[in-house]
Amino acid sequence: MRISTFVPAIMAFTLFTATTQALPAHPHHERAIDLLKRGGSSTTTAPDLIATVAKIFIQAETKILADACVDLKVSACADVIVKLNAKASLLKIINIDVKVKDLEVSAKADVDADIKARIDLDLKAVVLANIDAHVRTVVGKVCPKADKACLKKNARSIVVQVAALINVDVKKLTVKVKADLAAHAKLRLDLFIKKLDLNALGLARVTVSAIVHVRATVDAHIKAFIDVCAKLLVNAKVIADIGAL
Template identity: 90%
Template sequence: MRISSFVPAIMAFTLFTATTQAAPAHHERAIDLLKRGGSSTTTAPGLIDAVVKIFIQAETKILVDACVDLKVSACADVIVKLNAKAKVLGLIEADVNVKNLEISAKADVDADIKARIDLDLKAVVLANIDAHVRKVVLKACPKADKACLKKNAHSIVAQVAALINVDVKKLTVKVKADLAAHAKLRLDLFIKKLDLNALGLARVTISAIAHVRATVDVHVKAFIDVCAKLLVNAKVIADIGAL
């Protein structure tokens, strides 16, 4: 090998060796810098989680409380009627007083309606709050820093409330659509479970009707309006600003 080509080769090898030896030290310094200056990488997720927690605690209480009135109204809007015909001497049909059975059937239907509304509230509304909050917060404050959250607290609460209200409307649509069907299903089950022999009605045929009053629309609108008003909560705004 000629000297002219050998010298550059030696220099290249020396440079490569120095670089590879320096790399670990440089890597360690970089990690150290990340450790010392990386608090923001852990703070952002922590702040988002804190905001989510504030919303879930506050809005869940508001929605559950508002749903108490919705459940009472929905039950009042469902009318239950039982009809019974008994055969006298196996030939003549006569009406049977089933008022007490009707009261029991209505109570059974009401309990089912309340349970179903609770389940629908959780599935259609409450289950989405976490995702709504994260979406709004990251859009308004990509770094999720305290200064930005404090500055945009009111806007964040209003935007999240708007998304929740969309879900509230979906909930009311579902409740209205399912009321009559669920009531009828529950009535059918109620009648099948009756021990007619024990009641002395072994030869009685019972039918049931469930009817939903038009006032359900008024009660549904009232629920939506209450939620829309309460979800933009001054305390939530203050709590986010205080993080």
């Protein structure tokens, strides 16, 4: 190539390059570049899908477990027997047994309210607090990319596996509930007795003590609760909701 031809060509190319670099980018071009930098897709990201799956589980299983716990709380309260004993320093006190029976009714109501509140707290701490982590563990194993196609294909498997992990926590809950029943009831009774003012009832120098007994039927009630949870946690609606993502 002759020098007279080469120089103008170089100058033209340089001018073209400078001009195109100076041109403002169109908004849709910037959007396209941004998408390419982020993976080239505007669809829901994997973390968002996992969070959605976790939310589906938490909402559904929380209701299932809360409903099942209603029966557990009723059963647990029925399994706890409360007895109060009163000793008077004056031998001529009248109707002391009747008054003690009245106190037992109030004491039992106080104990029952405490048992129900503690079961609710244990349910949240031992079971519900772990659902999000269980979902992330299972989804990460079954669908590492957390893509919709994989979630739809494996929706039932995911639900079954998460339900199995939740049911392990349900069993831990029942162990805790059973172990704590008598101790919590006795503690509540002690507080109840300390608040009593028997002198105001005309029962001078009367001391009250409490006895707590947990029926053997508690084991059957706990087993029934575990069985119900195991059956309900594999929920058709949860499977459908995950498959529809």
